[in-house]
Structures are given as C-alpha cells and as structure tokens.
Amino acid sequence: MYVITDQLKNIGFSVNRLDDIIKRNNYTRKFHTMEYYCIYIFMEDIDLEIENIPYSVKAGNIAFLGPEKQIVFGKADGHQILIIAFSSSFYERSSKDSLFLNSQLFFNYYTDLFIAPFLNTEQMKVVFMERMEAFQKKDENLYVSAAHNAIERLILDAFLYIPNEEINKDVKFDYLHYVNRFKILLQRDYKSEKKVSHYACELNITSRRLTEMTEYVLGKTAKSIIIEKVITEFKRALAFTNFTISEISYDLGFNDEGNFSNFVKKHTGKNPSEMK
Structure with missing residues (x-):
C-alpha cells in the first residue's frame, strides 16, 4: 500500500x-493494499x-477496498480524503467482526470498490481526525478501542446498501476465517495458482475441508470460485x-493461448473472441 508506518x-x-x-511516498499515487483492509472517506x-x-x-x-489490490489515485489534492487501513488481526474480535470482513463490502465479484454515501462531512472529520488524535495522545488502549468502534460504525452504515440476501446468511463463524483468508490468497495468487490444493496448503487444511467451507459460506466449491475469479x-x-x-x-498465467481458449470455452460455453 505504501511505506508502512510504525503505528x-x-x-x-x-x-491518514x-x-x-x-508526500511520504515520494509523491507516488500508486499503492497496493497488501494484507490490509482499507476504507476511504471522500470529501x-x-x-x-x-x-x-x-x-x-x-x-x-x-x-471499501479489500486486501491485495492495486489502486492508483488521480490528481485530486488529497487533503480532503481520509484513508483508514487495518489488519484482520486488529479488527477481528468476535464472530460478528469476521462476518463484516467477509462481507460484500470487501469481497465483491462485481466491483473491487464498494461505494456508499455518507451524510455528515464535518462529523467524519471530528470522528476520524480530532477524536482519534485525542485518544492517541491520551492512551493507546483507548485509541485502539475508539478506532475499532469507528470502523464498525462505518461498516454498519454501509451495510444498509448491501442486498439483504448477502447479509442474512446462517454461517458457521469458525469457517469465516478460512474463507476470508482463501479470498485474500486468491486475489494474490490467481494468476499463478489455479489448484485448490495450493490454497488449502497455504491454510494448513485439506482441499476437501476448504471446499466444504466455501460451499457452506458461499454456496460454491473452492474450484468454482477460482475459475470464476479467472473468468x-x-x-x-x-x-x-x-x-x-x-x-x-x-497475464493470467496461461503459457499457451490455445489452453486458455479451451479453459474459457469449457467454463463459459464461448470462445474468448465471442466475449468481447
């Protein structure tokens, strides 16, 4: 994402x-989110x-932007744009938190950037700049709690713009951590790794177990999720x-265009040239 701060x-x-x-990154406007979740407040x-x-x-x-994504900012001044970055280990304290991170806000096949409106610009400045700075100066534990609560507030407000069917899922919360990590790994490795076994190995579980989890949480096999991502x-x-x-x-990791054409034809019923 950028030169990582000590904080x-x-x-x-x-x-920030x-x-x-x-300015801190030699005036580059191209960043990578790495393993972090990002929330952008545009004023x-x-x-x-x-x-x-x-x-x-x-x-x-x-x-809202999930991990392992590349973002390039245009030529706005930037002093009216706040960037909140946080790790899953910072935010996840309960099964509810895991559900939030695994939601359509951060993992959405239709758009990498989930956008929702907010109403009060001045309130955003107070909550995320003035109050955060005050808590940071007073006590780190208070600062961490305030940051967690502020992020949760933003997520809850944005949930109003997610279709109900994506929210009301009866999920096993112990599965969410693995499915969440699988999505992050897939975003990182989909160009080079297309086998379920690779991701299962990264997660220290079996391929069968990973597929069981994705089917329960997402209604799809791990293999179909990989294929869907590539397509x-x-x-x-x-x-x-x-x-x-x-x-x-x-670029998608196929050394032969013929193999790629067969892959697309098999999974879509169309040749690549027919999908333009």
Missing part, C-alpha cells in the same frame, strides 16, 4: 490524509483506478484494457 506495524491500524501519504471528488479499472468517486461517499478478470481486461486475448491469457 500500522505495531497495532494494525492507521488513519491522502496528501500526507503521497472531495477524485478519479482513480483499481486493478486497472477506472472509477470516479464524488465527495460525500465512503468506499471475471478476463472479462474485465477485455472491457477496460487494450490488451489482446493472447496478452491477457499470458
């Missing part, structure tokens, strides 16, 4: 203005790109880049 390293949470982050308009997909976000919106990224590349099918197939 983010030590407690797993930080809140975008212009401060850009000015900005154009940006996430995984090469363009977005235009108006002031008065809040956005989704192919469609995005077709729609938003000028890459040829051969270049896209290579």
Whole structure:
C-alpha cells in the first residue's frame, strides 16, 4: 500500500490524509493494499483506478477496498480524503467482526470498490481526525478501542446498501476465517495458482475441508470460485484494457493461448473472441 508506518506495524491500524501519504511516498499515487483492509472517506471528488479499472468517486461517499489490490489515485489534492487501513488481526474480535470482513463490502465479484454515501462531512472529520488524535495522545488502549468502534460504525452504515440476501446468511463463524483468508490468497495468487490444493496448503487444511467451507459460506466449491475469479478478470481486461486475448491469457498465467481458449470455452460455453 505504501511505506508502512510504525503505528500500522505495531497495532494494525492507521488513519491518514491522502496528501500526507503521497508526500511520504515520494509523491507516488500508486499503492497496493497488501494484507490490509482499507476504507476511504471522500470529501472531495477524485478519479482513480483499481486493478486497472477506472472509477470516479464524488465527495460525500465512503468506499471499501479489500486486501491485495492495486489502486492508483488521480490528481485530486488529497487533503480532503481520509484513508483508514487495518489488519484482520486488529479488527477481528468476535464472530460478528469476521462476518463484516467477509462481507460484500470487501469481497465483491462485481466491483473491487464498494461505494456508499455518507451524510455528515464535518462529523467524519471530528470522528476520524480530532477524536482519534485525542485518544492517541491520551492512551493507546483507548485509541485502539475508539478506532475499532469507528470502523464498525462505518461498516454498519454501509451495510444498509448491501442486498439483504448477502447479509442474512446462517454461517458457521469458525469457517469465516478460512474463507476470508482463501479470498485474500486468491486475489494474490490467481494468476499463478489455479489448484485448490495450493490454497488449502497455504491454510494448513485439506482441499476437501476448504471446499466444504466455501460451499457452506458461499454456496460454491473452492474450484468454482477460482475459475470464476479467472473468468471475471478476463472479462474485465477485455472491457477496460487494450490488451489482446493472447496478452491477457499470458497475464493470467496461461503459457499457451490455445489452453486458455479451451479453459474459457469449457467454463463459459464461448470462445474468448465471442466475449468481447
């Protein structure tokens, strides 16, 4: 994401203005979220790109971005944009917290950036700058608690904009941690690793166990989730880049365009050229 601050390293949470982050990183506007979850509070308009997909976000919106994503900020001043970054270990204290992190806010196949409106700009400034600074100066434990509560408030407000069927799931909360980690690993490795066994090994569980968990939580096998991810990224590349099918197939980890065409045909019923 950027040069990691001591605060983010030590407690797993930080809140900064975008212009401060850009200045600290030699004025680069391209970042990677790494293992962190990010919430952006936009109090000015900005154009940006996430995984090469363009977005235009108006002031008065809040956005959620999951781990292992690349983001490029446009040429807004940045002093009216707050960036909250936190780790899963910082936020997860209960099964409810795990459900929040595993939600459509941070893991959404339709859009990498989940955007929801907020109403009170001045309140955002008070909560995430003035109060956070006051708590930080007073006591670290209070600061951590205040940060957790503030993040939860933003998440709960944004949940109003998630379809009910995505929220009202009867899930085994002990599965959520593994499915959540699987999604993060998939975002990191989908170009090079397309076997369930790779992700199961990373999680120190069996492939069968991982599939049992994804079927319960998401209603899909782990293999189908991997395939869906590759197909989704192919469609995005077709729609938003000028890459040829051969270049896209290579970028997605296929050494032979013929193998890629067979893969797409098998799982979509169409040749890659028919999906433009």
